[in-house]
Amino acid sequence: MTTRTIIATFLLICFINCNRNDKTKKQEKASLKIAIEVVPENDSSYSISWKDTIGQSKGYNILNRPFEVWCVLKDTKNIVGYYKGLSTPSNFTYFTTKDSLIKVTFMIGPNFFSDIISEEERKKIYERKVNVMEFNPINLNIKNDLRKTLKFIIMEK
Numbered sequence: 001m002t003t004r005t006i007i008a009t010f011l012l013i014c015f016i017n018c019n020r021n022d023k024t025k026k027q028e029k030a031s032l033k034i035a036i037e038v039v040p041e042n043d044s045s046y047s048i049s050w051k052d053t054i055g056q057s058k059g060y061n062i063l064n065r066p067f068e069v070w071c072v073l074k075d076t077k078n079i080v081g082y083y084k085g086l087s088t089p090s091n092f093t094y095f096t097t098k099d100s101l102i103k104v105t106f107m108i109g110p111n112f113f114s115d116i117i118s119e120e121e122r123k124k125i126y127e128r129k130v131n132v133m134e135f136n137p138i139n140l141n142i143k144n145d146l147r148k149t150l151k152f153i154i155m156e157k
Contacts, residue, residue: 029156032106032135034069037149038142041094046142048073048081049092054108062089066116070107070132075099085109100143106154108133 036050048071055065062068068089073081080102081095089111095102109132110117135154 030133031156032069032108032154033152034106034154035149035151036104036138036140038140038146040146044098045094045096046146047092047094048104050106051091062091064114064116065089066111066114066121067108068111070109072105072107073097074103074105076101085112088113097142100141102140102142103137104140105137106135108135 032052032054034050034052036048038046038048040046050069050071052069054060054067054069058065060066068085069091070084071082071093072079072084073093073095075097076099080097081093083090083093084107110121134157136157138152138154140150
């Protein structure tokens with residue numbers, strides 16, 4: 001009887017530990033707090049700008065942080081604009097569309113020109129062997145949302 005009790009206890013402990021490990025392996029998805037504004041430029045041309053707080057707690061600003069926010073804009077058919085780094089870090093881009101609805105996808109990628117990034121990391125970026133964090137897209141009605149500061153908290157995809 002004691003052998004059965006010991007084996008049952010051992011199996012129960014193993015089951016509880018395995019179950020606990022599965023729960024800890026589930027990673028929480030990251031979120032991005034962002035404020036955006038769409039401004040008309042010409043007939044069917046627009047600019048979009050964004051403000052984020054990434055790295056501010058560590059004293060970074062948009063020019064010196066090791067990562068930056070990228071943006072891809074799509075209308076119902078095509079990509080109509082984007083900002084994907086590998087230039088001086090920016091927080092705006094231009095796009096052209098005749099649609100009134102666009103889908104905006106933000107990503108966090110490396111800042112190639114940051115002084116904080118090592119030469120090895122810079123080489124990985126150049127060879128496109130880096131991880132990029134993509135967030136769920138935001139749907140915007142550019143006819144109704146022009147010149148308004150829209151604030152979002154978006155979750156990692």
